[in-house]
Amino acid sequence: MKREKATTLYLGPQHPGITGNMMVKLKVEGDTIVNSTTHVGYLHRGFEKLMERRNWLQSFTIVCRICVPEPDPNEENYARAVEEIEGREVPERAQWIRTLVLELARIGTYLLWFAGQSGSAGLYTMGQWSIGDRDYVLDLFEELTGGRVYHMYIWPGGVRRDLPEGFEAKVLQTMDYLEKRLIQYDKLMFDNTIFQKRAMGVGWIDPEKAIEWGVVGAPLRAAGIASDVRKDDPYEVYDQLDFEMGHATTSDVWGRAQVRRFELEQSINLVRQIIEKMPKGEYYNRIPNPMKWVVPAGDAYVKTESARGEFGYYVVSDGTNKPRRVHIKGPAYVHAMTLLEDMLKGANVSDVSFIMNSLGTCPPEIER
Amino acid sequence: MTTENNNLEREEAVVVALKATFPDLTARVKRIRRVEASVSKALTPSVLVHAKNVLGYKALSHISCVDWIEDEHFELVYILWNPDEKIQLLIKTLISRENATMENIDTIWxxxxxxxxxxxxxxGIEFPGFVGAKEFLLEDWDDMPPMRRDFDTKEFVKEAFFLRPGREDAKDVRDTIAKRSKEEIPEFAKKYSREK
Structure with missing residues (x-):
């Protein structure tokens, strides 16, 4: 058979289908991709180097900027790593508030993901609704922290301030509203034949190899592997909460969407549990003067289950007032590089954004 | 921070298992679900393969590098996860800063x-036999590898960037505005001024 001539296509860095500032270089024969390479470097801000020159508290204002859709796991990871090295106790109430913030962030991120995933299938109504609903979650963040996107709220020693008066009632109202909206989402997205046909059987990951290849988060659970940092390596107060992991066995875009849809509902229930069980008390174990604050020598590896998967921080202190090294690993570091490059081989060119969204690709955390 | 018992038997079993196969290695339990081991550079690939294939550390969570310039070495930290035992294993090794090389492990993960x-x-660490596109985040970079501790970021900025013509004096925004508008900086704000 005569071999077709391959064409090179550049998807990104400016393209509505790409999930941020990165580029995928595709070699296509007809509609089929024969080779793909991820190119990053459009967003490198040198955060890890910057942190080496700033003191421990100044670095905390940088970490949230590593991931725009979901900054809170970064704040929590950094704070917990510093606390682990220093041996600093965190008040119980602060741990509950942190868990509340992380779950609200997860809800916001899943809503944003709904928009990306449905938008890449051409279902724009769904995206406009879920982005609109995400704004209600951002309203809560604005009231709690003063910021809608970057919160800088979880810091070493606890959280920056206590819950405002009447905040719990507003959170519960928002959760009631979002729960009702899930029925609409199901109709718009999961009952939609277009989405079903596009998602089923597309972007398959071999479940046998998934762990070895570094797959984490919803894609791993959609491959039938029960893995969630909240269960496997519990942090904050997740061991005192009752929730289930999403589960699917299809290991395709459809399965990943099912897992996230289920977990969105679980997160709404988690928020209700947290509000119900949250104890009264202190919310901050005050750190010394930040300009003179010295963290003893040591290192810590901590991780969080973000909405896109396991988020890890390796933090090293040399016993001075500045971090020696803060090394961040987000799920996209593997998902958007080696995994995506392998997955796209043999895929249809129209499925590229669809597969990328299902993996939760986020270039800022590759580059930092 | 979690309310778990402090029984570290499983973690200690990992230390024993590692030492049984590699007597030269030092290992300790850091805390619950965290074990760390220090290995020589030559032994590291063998320890990694053993951890993956025999001890069940199938997942590679992270690889980090720390520059200990005062001791003239890099510390590489391979962070592995055992999905069955739920234990994170940190394997640390030191390599010389000068002509830094390390075994390529992309055939393992x-x-x-x-x-x-x-x-x-x-x-600037080389991995002999490693095939991977040369450029990753940086483009046309011919300076010192920038995450090395001796890379002077301030000097680099001075050389690489220039002040906008006509704005050379605008290094301190507050002072510049005060000079141009001929308004006095309030007393309380003077302590923040760069021109002291």
Missing amino acids: RQANTYQREMREMF
Whole structure:
């Protein structure tokens, strides 16, 4: 058979289908991709180097900027790593508030993901609704922290301030509203034949190899592997909460969407549990003067289950007032590089954004 | 922080298992679900393969590099996860800063490819036999690898960037506005001024 001539296509860095500032270089024969390479470097801000020159508290204002859709796991990871090295106790109430913030962030991120995933299938109504609903979650963040996107709220020693008066009632109202909206989402997205046909059987990951290849988060659970940092390596107060992991066995875009849809509902229930069980008390174990604050020598590896998967921080202190090294690993570091490059081989060119969204690709955390 | 008992039997069993196969290695339990081991550079690939294939540390969570310039070495930290035992294993090794090389492990874990590309670019560590696109985050970079501690960021900025013509005096915004508008900086704000 005569071999077709391959064409090179550049998807990104400016393209509505790409999930941020990165580029995928595709070699296509007809509609089929024969080779793909991820190119990053459009967003490198040198955060890890910057942190080496700033003191421990100044670095905390940088970490949230590593991931725009979901900054809170970064704040929590950094704070917990510093606390682990220093041996600093965190008040119980602060741990509950942190868990509340992380779950609200997860809800916001899943809503944003709904928009990306449905938008890449051409279902724009769904995206406009879920982005609109995400704004209600951002309203809560604005009231709690003063910021809608970057919160800088979880810091070493606890959280920056206590819950405002009447905040719990507003959170519960928002959760009631979002729960009702899930029925609409199901109709718009999961009952939609277009989405079903596009998602089923597309972007398959071999479940046998998934762990070895570094797959984490919803894609791993959609491959039938029960893995969630909240269960496997519990942090904050997740061991005192009752929730289930999403589960699917299809290991395709459809399965990943099912897992996230289920977990969105679980997160709404988690928020209700947290509000119900949250104890009264202190919310901050005050750190010394930040300009003179010295963290003893040591290192810590901590991780969080973000909405896109396991988020890890390796933090090293040399016993001075500045971090020696803060090394961040987000799920996209593997998902958007080696995994995506392998997955796209043999895929249809129209499925590229669809597969990328299902993996939760986020270039800022590759580059930092 | 979690309310678990402090029974570290499982973690201690990992230390015993590692030492049984590699007597030269030092290992300790850091805390619940965290074990760390220090290994020589030559032994590291064998320990990694053993951890993956025999001890069940199938997942590579992270590879980090720390520059200990005062001791003239890099510390590489391979962070592995055992999905059955739920234990994180940190394998640390020291390599010389001068002509830094390390064994390529992307044949053990495919995703190590990205980490190694970054370490080659940011720290200047070479991995003989490693095939990976040369450029990762930086483009046309011919300076010192920028994550090395002796890379002077301030000097680099001075050389690489220039002040906008006509704005050379605008290094301190507050002072410049005060001079141009001929308004006095309030007494309380003077302590923040760069021109003291």
